Amino acid sequence: MEKERSPKFSKPNFIQPEGSMVPPATPQGAILDEAPALVDESALKDAEDKKKKSQTPLSESLRRLRHDKRAVVCFTVIVLYILVAVFGPFIYTHIGADYKSDISNTTISSTIYRDFTHQEPDRKHEGPSAQYWLGTDSIGRDLFSRLMQGMLISISVAVIVEIIDIVVGVAVGVLAGYYGGWIDFFLARFTDVMFAFPGILFLILLVGILGPRIDTLSNIPVIGANGNARLVLVSLGLAVTVWPTMARYVRGQTLQLKEQQFIEAARTSGASDLIIILRHLVPNLLSIVIIASTLNIANTIISEAGISLLGLGVQPPGSSIGLMISDATSYMQYHPWEALMPAIVLIIIVLAFSFLGDGLRDAFDPRSKD
């Protein structure tokens, strides 16, 4: 299948990420490096003879990934996390029994008392129970609902940031690597400044100073409601700070790729620059983009939680894992659970993404292992 698409020249093998990302290769690896086409072709031929179907490098990598137990576990955890964040709130608010509130002397349904903004003034600091699965916080809000909302927030911010990161990073990186010139110069200077200016400081300045203006957007549904308006700024700020890294990986990879024979062959056969970039360069960047963005998601989740913890991200009626931790810090003496629970959830998801990223790197680039 892969072969039919490009019959004119030997199939490109997946080029490894540039040196800055992986530990230097061993001498044995360097020898293999010098004869990649030979190794690849003979392996391909063998596989064809045996099974009558070719093993693409991608399926090979996925096979390695499936055999990596830690990566599979992490992947499962991430899928569960997303499922809980997306479908959890709806299910959770609809399966509870009605509750007779002593304060207002009315019966309220679970869709109300399990809402993440609803306060029950006489149900403060409770432990887990059938009514509140993870207990309540200092003003009587359901911690499980707040947690799921916070999970949803962290995933949404991660997705938005990653989309911008990949689009801008790949575009600028490929252009800088392929053409060089002023794009390359711009990228290098921009990266210099972004590296000198700590990302978190940039975020704090951006969100802290422009935040009050953004708060006026709070009547827009979804984006603005529940104090989420500042997340727009947080996401944009994070995207601005992370894309140079992606662009640099992509640029390095493009520099290596464009010296390869298959690019030369494509050019000889009359392919335009656009075709070369879209059909031959970008598909070969897949592995490095996947690895870099998976590792980056962990950082994005941490940064969003951190900014909310500093009181600059999600604003009070809303919820975020960072905001939950910050709400709980005043009560750690007698209610450690309220701080510990969101912290543990954050640890789980961050470790899952980090380990999955490591697993992906090992799968796509087996030589990077020590």
Added chain:
Amino acid sequence: MVKFLVKRLLGLIFVIFCVTLITFLIGYYAPGNPIQVMLGDHPNPALEAQLMHSYGLDLPWYQQYWNFIVHLLHFNFGTSYKTINRPVNDIIGESLPISLELGFWALIIQVGIGVPVGIISALKANTWVDTTSMSVSLIIYALPPFVLSILAQLLIIWLDTTFGGSWPNSQWGVPWQYSWMDIQYKLAPILVYGAAGMAYFARLSRTSMLEVLRQDYVRTARAKGLYERVVVYRHAFRNALIPLITIIGLSVGFLVAGAFFIESIFQIPGIANVTLDAVNSLDYPVVQATTVILAIGVVFGNLLSDICYTLVDPRIKAE
């Protein structure tokens, strides 16, 4: 070498220019008039105009930026909006030593514990010592500093209630003094602050050491019949340090980023905490001053690592 440094210095000046411009523009285009915030609920146009004039806020932006740069070169950061007539230098003078102290000890811990752990792991590669220490450091490295801080505080509170102690879990002692009381205050934040970098150094020095141990000259040294001790410390260790030296300069950046969370959670009145307060109260002169100081710190860290690199490894020259 000289050419290389001159080139780096020029790059550095460009970066500092950009940083000051960004800081200035963020403050300039920010919503909310700080003078109005300062006057609070009692609007008084005459007083407002007078204050605007005395802070130089009625000038066009390029003149304000020029003044800002001129003052910067004289280490004069103006006066705070929040506490009227208090020089920003005063505020910086109070908070910077605390942050420097915190960062200094964190760096000591990172290098002092991280490097030996990494070296030992490399020497005992693929034994339980290696796998345990590397797994632990991977986990510590992956965790955000604020989660580590919260866990540390919870641990202190738990120890206090269990054993009836009164170990403090926030605030800071007297800067650069180490009575028993001060140590109690300072130990936890320093350890947490150093932990992430420590894990990073451990992993890096392990990789570096393993790389060196594979080299031919190490094999030669062993073949000559030298003691393993001599091979490890004379031949391997010194060369394994080269990549680490450059990282020390770069870790200033990580320290600055971590400072915001450590200082905020442990309520340490350092420069990062001052920045956060100033951002929340729109106290632009303070924000500009701290931002410029932190950015310059990071830039000089980078420069330092470049210089060390050329000193330690003469093969590296300006590209």
